[in-house]
Amino acid sequence: xxxxxxxxxxxxxxxxxxxxxxxxxxxxxxxxxxxxxxxxxxxxxxxxxxxxxxxxxxxxxxxxxxxxxxxxxxxxxxxxxxxxxxxxxxxxxxxxxxxxxxxxxxxxxxxxxxxxxxxxxxxxxxxxxxxxxxxxxxxxxxxxxxxxxxxxxxxxxxxxxxxxxxxxxxxxxxxxxxxxxxxxxxxxxxxxxxxxxxxxxxxxxxxxx
Numbered sequence: 001x002x003x004x005x006x007x008x009x010x011x012x013x014x015x016x017x018x019x020x021x022x023x024x025x026x027x028x029x030x031x032x033x034x035x036x037x038x039x040x041x042x043x044x045x046x047x048x049x050x051x052x053x054x055x056x057x058x059x060x061x062x063x064x065x066x067x068x069x070x071x072x073x074x075x076x077x078x079x080x081x082x083x084x085x086x087x088x089x090x091x092x093x094x095x096x097x098x099x100x101x102x103x104x105x106x107x108x109x110x111x112x113x114x115x116x117x118x119x120x121x122x123x124x125x126x127x128x129x130x131x132x133x134x135x136x137x138x139x140x141x142x143x144x145x146x147x148x149x150x151x152x153x154x155x156x157x158x159x160x161x162x163x164x165x166x167x168x169x170x171x172x173x174x175x176x177x178x179x180x181x182x183x184x185x186x187x188x189x190x191x192x193x194x195x196x197x198x199x200x201x202x203x204x205x206x207x208x209x
Contacts, residue, residue, distance in 0.1 A: 021089035021166050021184075058144045061116065061134050063127050066152040066160055069115055074176040079208070080111040081201060084161070084168045086118050086154075087133055091184060092167040096141055098193020099169075102201065103145045109205055112145040114138070117166065121153030165189075169197055171204070179204060 064072075073080050083099045085092035096114070103112040116134050119127040127149050138147055150157055161168065165185040173179045180200050182191040191197065 021086060021092065059135065059138050059142075059147070061114075061131065061138060061147040061149045063131075063151050064148045066115075066150055066157050069113075069148055069150065072146075073111075073113070073172055076111050076172075076174075076176070078111055078174050079109065079179075079201070079204060080113060080170075080172040081197065082113045082115060082170045082172070084115050084117055084157070084163070084166055084170075086116060086166055087130065087137065088118060089166050093137065095167050095193055096137075096143070098197065099145075100141050100143055102193060102198055103143075106201060106205065107145065110201060114143060114145065114147040116147070116149045117154045117157050119150060119152075119154060121155070127151045169193075171197070171201060173204070174208070 069082075073082060081099065081102060083092075083096070085096060087093070099112055099114060102110065116130060118130045118134070119125070130149055134147070134149055152160075158164070161170075163181075163183050163185075165183055167182075167184050169182040169191070170178055171180040171182075182188045182197055184191065188196070
């Protein structure tokens, strides 16, 4: 049985709610090509390049299964913010700079991570096929924290994380437990880093010895 592709379109949830991307938004043909999302209106030649090979290595995403990502989170021993996003989800990319700002302001105390979930299980579109576009977007955002392209099919990721929509941001306490889950659906629909994630993280840090 073929796996439904990850959403390539975002449904408007209401005039006061930001649109999220869900598996049900996927095209009906599982072998239809996934459109490559534009990562910037700026020509590629104008995209700022990393200052060094070390910076480029820091930005380049790694391939990892959801299980591997979760094991890494559990091994950190400090609070973490993990953003699940997709090139096919405009709200995800719109909010992504908030994760970069959080890393810049609190990166010494909070581990920031980004997990791209574009891979939908198709053999014709393997995880590594997203490497170039994801790297270009991360470079544009100057996202120097750890980033991953998830090798677990997106539908399985949604089911395992018990989420209905992306962007989704998990905030973990230092012991690896989930302190808060922000999903672009339900009572956290339309969340933002500025109004929701950042204040929650700062409050958590203030309460941490």
